[in-house]
Each structure stands twice: as structure tokens, then as C-alpha cells.
Amino acid sequence: MSDDPADNAPTTVDRIDAAAAVVGTLIGGAQALAVASDGFVVDDGDGVRYPSELDEDLFVGAHQQIWKNAISFESDLWWGDNLSCQVLASGYASGVDDELVCYPNSDHPTVPANRFIRVNFAPSGDTLDHSLLTCTIRALGIEGDANYPYLSLQASGRFDPYGSGDTNYAFQFYVDMYGTISLGETDPGETEISEQGDYIRVYYH
Numbered sequence: 001m002s003d004d005p006a007d008n009a010p011t012t013v014d015r016i017d018a019a020a021a022v023v024g025t026l027i028g029g030a031q032a033l034a035v036a037s038d039g040f041v042v043d044d045g046d047g048v049r050y051p052s053e054l055d056e057d058l059f060v061g062a063h064q065q066i067w068k069n070a071i072s073f074e075s076d077l078w079w080g081d082n083l084s085c086q087v088l089a090s091g092y093a094s095g096v097d098d099e100l101v102c103y104p105n106s107d108h109p110t111v112p113a114n115r116f117i118r119v120n121f122a123p124s125g126d127t128l129d130h131s132l133l134t135c136t137i138r139a140l141g142i143e144g145d146a147n148y149p150y151l152s153l154q155a156s157g158r159f160d161p162y163g164s165g166d167t168n169y170a171f172q173f174y175v176d177m178y179g180t181i182s183l184g185e186t187d188p189g190e191t192e193i194s195e196q197g198d199y200i201r202v203y204y205h
Contacts, residue, residue, distance in 0.1 A: 013101040021146035024051025024111040028139040047120030053108040060113040064095030066179035075161035075204040091119040132160040150176040
């Protein structure tokens, strides 16, 4: 590789064999969400982006939009049958399974440029009057291989939908390069945590 940065600029892409491609790393910290009497509020957090080795303007291919409920907190107690609070996932993903491509003249010539995702989490759903709900979402890392990588995340917090006692909960979940959400290991406390189609349900009864 040339020592001249201009010669090494990642301006052209080329195919890369899946066996030679490597999984990149992610950028992302924790997002802390909390519910008080005035509703579901975001405390902080910048979301998650993969791969960190490439700037977003170097991602190759169309961006498939992500806009969906990732987690739904539900209870039949004070909240009633039709009340729930959700964590909304928004952003974009590569959404393809075509041949891997990379920037061969870049500093990361084996990290695919057409497997990418950016996702943020934010509150959605009903406002609460007499309840407590906290949720911290933390990025654990990347799993899978270079062809089919996916985000590994953890959600944890406290859930008290009726004001007399509460429970802690935690669970691992995954988001793939299509934005599909699936459930991993759970530590439910007094809740029931399940995968419902394309979102995670946390139910306190």
C-alpha cells in the first residue's frame, strides 16, 4: 500500500471473498430510558453504528429504513389491557445478502462495506400516571460472521406498573443487517419476556 494518503483513499470498491472478509467493530454506548409520571423520557445515548471502521458515507448500497417497536412493556394492572410503553428502534440497515464488497485501498480492506447498520432507541407509546419503568440498552458487541453480522444488545431495568412492589429484569436481544429483532437469554424477574413476531414483549401480571 502506498504511503501517500491520496493513493489510499477508499474511493473504489471491489469484491471480496467471504472467507477473506472480517467482522468489523461497532460504535455505541448505553442508552438510558426512564418512565416517570410525565411519561417515557430519554436520558442519554447516541445509538449504535456498525462497522465503525467506515464512515457512513462509505456504506455501499441502498439504505433500508428501520422504524419499528423493538420492545413493548405491558401489564393488565394499573395500565389496563390496552395500555403499553414501547421502545422504538429507528435508523437504517444494509438489508442485502449479495456479494461482499470492500475498499481494497483503505485502512480496512477486509471489512465489508455493504453490511452495515445504524440504530437508535427512543420512547414511544402511552404516558404513565402511577408507574415506574426504567430501561437501559447497552451494546455488547457484534456476533455472526462478516457475511451475516448482527448486533448483540442488552436491555435491563426496573418495572413497577402498579406502585406496590417492583421487579428487576434483563434480557439480551439481537438486531441483524435487515433490522430484524430477536430475543436471546433472559433474566425476567417477575415478568414474562417473549419474542412476539419482530419485537420483544415484557409482560408484568
